[in-house]
Amino acid sequence: MKKMILTVFVLLSLIFPVVTANSDQIISINLSTIVSSSDVAFKGKCESKEAKIIYPEKYPNGLGTAHYVFLVEDVLKGDVKVGDHFAFDQINETRESSRAKGIPYVGTVSYEVGKVYTVFLSKPSSIGLRFPPGADQSVFNVITDASGKTTIVNTKSNKGLFNALPVQSVKVLKSVNIDERNPPSGPINYDDFKTIVEGMQQ
């Protein structure tokens, strides 16, 4: 009898999901960290998004992912070329659905089909998923005004991008006339941004 009860409780411990309701503070990461933590970075138009469920045998109801294809317009880092249709898979679970599946929640970042972004992506994970370093801190909306001037901005209004940069990166900022002691907040000129990102890789 005792053995049976023990078995029931052991079974239960297997059945009830672990709820990793990641409740933690955002830590801002600077551009130097975004660049060094990314495998590829490009400006491109989101061409398609397709929801996919993978690993149904491993996760309850499977793991929700999104398969994105971007038409690459400009390259900032990595093995990708202008004109490529760059495809990647990214986790596509909400906080609620993550809880229900007992998986850690790492944030939700999505891209709108037809919109142009500058996006930094990690190398593929062990199950082939990529993710922007620091979540939406590494995803920039691209805005082109009537005069053709292009600026980019992330959801944090670019705050913290130039905070506590290494010395080498500070030199790069100076090359585009940005004062690291009083860095700009808000949209930044795309060409300047590209110069900074390329300089940070040298």
Place this chain on the structure above:
Amino acid sequence: MSRYLKLFIIAAVLLTVRYALAGGPFEVDAVSDSGVAQQWEGNELKWSSEDGDLSSAVNNATAKQWVNDAMSKWTSAALRDSGLSSQKIVVDVKATYQGSVGKDVNETNYLDYNNSSEGQTVIIFDKGGAITKAETEAFDPNQYQYIPGLTQLLVSDSSGKKIKKGIIIFNGILLESSNPVTLTPEQFKSAIQHETGHLFNLDHAQVNLDIATPCDLGGSCPDAQYIPTMFPELKTERQGTELKIDDKVTISWIYPNTTLQSSFCTITGEIQDKDGRPLQGVNVFARRTESDSLKKEDVRAMVSGVLYPACFNDGHYYLYGIVPGRTYEVMYEQLSPLYTGMSGFEPLKNPPSGFPQQNITAGDGSTTVSCPSGGQTIDMGTVQVPVSNPCPSSSGKTTSGSGGSGGGCSLIR
């Protein structure tokens, strides 16, 4: 039904895990939807630690001391009442250290504690970040480098009102200079203060957003002393140096003692959408008005409808710790889109937006309120926010009528 099946069902109920809500409490009663925040069983958080170090420079004893200090701040939360001469303890919860589990918990054995079986609440020191990495790397190979701590409330009782088990994993890699993001010990202690707040069942707070927004961690942050511990982003080490009034008020109303109830007042009301339906997901706060510094210092907030699951038909808010004889203004505002996802606010994943911050006026039209003596409730009635409801009209259950009386009248009772 066989006795084993019955046993299985009973055990299933006992071991049900409840999911998190936010903007006040982290977990609420989702069994009977009674609109109460979960509390630790017996108002006592019994926690254990393990034998490992936190980082190459922070040994086990120091890490335990940091956690113990953080726990103590929560369990001794005190507020000044109308006398203002001394602080009075307003919270009734204990944190009791149970000793070590007797081994170094690492990536090979942490699941012994990080599960939904009944058992010990363990604070794990993840030196090198291997546990955090194991938790997150399949979805994002980098993220373990940016997470100082993961907190989970793992098991509640069958009533849905009592927490029985939780866990915190503190990620020591953020204390190593080799990591892309490095925190100072003081910054890490602020993160410990924040995560232990979650373990006591507090969620993120949007208080003094205008002060916090211009701040960068490690950079200049004027008025840093007004950013609460439970703010969703680590902006300054001062967030953990001392608890702010919103932090103290929140822990105290989740675990109230008689002082909170008898020496302070409560402001309550209901938020509705443009069509008159209860509206969840609006941040409501009350702040003192006598001076600019008091406006920043004496603030408490709650997200409307947060005591119920998402799309439950409830838009009530309750603002506790109101000092009798002092003057407060009550405001509503949208939750910041800067904080979504894991560092966001619930109950709604897409809370209502696109409306300005507005004063909630009392029934007589005045823009401030006060109560003459402790133990009273100031009812702000109902206010309609000119915004559509993100929840479909057919969704959700309805509250049984606690809180605001409707009609926009101000009532002290």
